Amino acid sequence: MMKSEMADSAGPSGSTCDGTEPIELIMKMAQELEELELENKKTDNELLLGKLERAEREHERLLSELKEAKRLHKLLMTNGHERPEDDSCPICDLPFPHDASLWMYWPCCMKKMCKGCVLKSYKHGIDDCPFCRGKQPKDKGQFIAMVQKRADTGDPEAICYLGAVYREGRYGLKADNAMAKKMLTKAAELGVKFAHLLLGQIYYCEGESAKMHKHWVAAAISGDVYARHQLGCMDYDDENYGRAVQHWKISAKMGLEGSLNAIKDLFLKGHATKMDYAEALRGYQSAAEEMKSPERREASLLPAGDWF
Template sequence: MKICGACVRELPDGSYSEEQRARRQSIRRCEECVAAGNQLVQMKKGRTRSEGDDCPICQLPLPLDPLQSAFRMCCMKEVCNGCVLATRKRGMWDCPFCRAPAPDESQVLAMIQKRVAAGDPVAIFNLGNRYHFGRYGLEKDVARAIELYERAAELGVTDAHYNLGTLYDEGTDVEKDVDKAICHYETSAMGGHVFARFNLGCKEYNAGNHNLALQHWMISAKLGDDDSLNEVKSLFMNDLVTKADYAAALRGHQSAVEEMSSPDRAEAKALGL
């Protein structure tokens, strides 16, 4: 018995073609779903970014470029540079969201740990990040980072799944495990994580599953990812996708970029904020 990745039914092996039986569960489709053109679950979910990807002040989707926003330890919020600039124009230099003064580096770890003790998923993820890279006086401890990432992932933090995916994918600090990496990428992508979706496209392309790669890259391109759009363009230039697909990716990408834009953000970027 195998589970179909589209209808999520547990079906006997005879319900699948030989090609589909050889695939992992998340990208396997029964003959009925193939004939009906039913999409895989992972292609139905994560087609929009989560609300957590919005700036808490202007409510616009945060830029995908991490340099265009900043994480605030005082309130555990990611604020776009446009809103930072807007508050500074009004003479306010404290946190644009909670108005707390910027903490000293010596205070940051205690602030995170206090929120971790209260079960804050974002704080748990951030503490994992500190152990992962050895920041704020902590020794690098990847095992502890993984423990915290897994805890945050269980609480729904898509970034935690993504970081776990990259750890197992790269195999630098932990034993390489591509199956685990893909599992975490898939969960993250279905939660709207753009870069996890892009990575899945790369995995499928390298495995020779060009149609699945295209589906992933179309989703992430329409969420504003430049690399995904470039991959769709490359497929188009090599006659592997239609002009209509490329045009749809272009339109979706432009729409997402416009949604992430504002005069304040443009000014902040021009000023190098």
């Protein structure tokens, strides 16, 4: 092709129409080709270099994620294995039952009390708050107004409570996720660990897994049993059964029946040992026993409508 084009462009004397000798033209074209190849080579090298830099950055990112995951796991395996002190009833001093229908908040002081103690107090003819002797609210409207009043003065528990109410839409307040997040974030900043559990649940529903994980870790290392259970569920979903068992053993030993059942399920599927289950069962039974009292049992038999 090149030869034929060259022949066509050469004049009768062998020179080209513009007077250039064919040999000069060939050399010029060869030089241009060489320059083009050099240019392409340079571009290829730049592309390769770019790819390499991107791969290095990705490697660095993964390495730092791995380091952070290891740091968090170590933190979780060494913290939050016991229920926090404020997870016990201030009247009878027993750890609260995990069934939320068996305890209540008093809006006068925002103290959480087991219904066993409240019932005992009623039986002694005391209708007021067993902790601060504040007046009992007449109805749900007055109850939430009292909580709001305390939240307005910056009471962390009241702010957290309102955040939970906005999340679910109760006491006549419309469910409002933005408001719930705002109040729960504030409560978490003020030191209410339970707020982290609720924030994690909101982010779970919104599919924000990084934020969800961050809040559940914060709650679990402070001894929140539900957050600990959820972390086990996340590992279970990732088929990381060994770590799921580690988390669930901790929450089962804090008396969470769901975690015990989850380990049993893993044992039946061959992903946990008999020793894992036996250890969790012993821990669970001991924790469950600590949460019991005759007053609590009696209160549990009353209809839910008898309480706020």
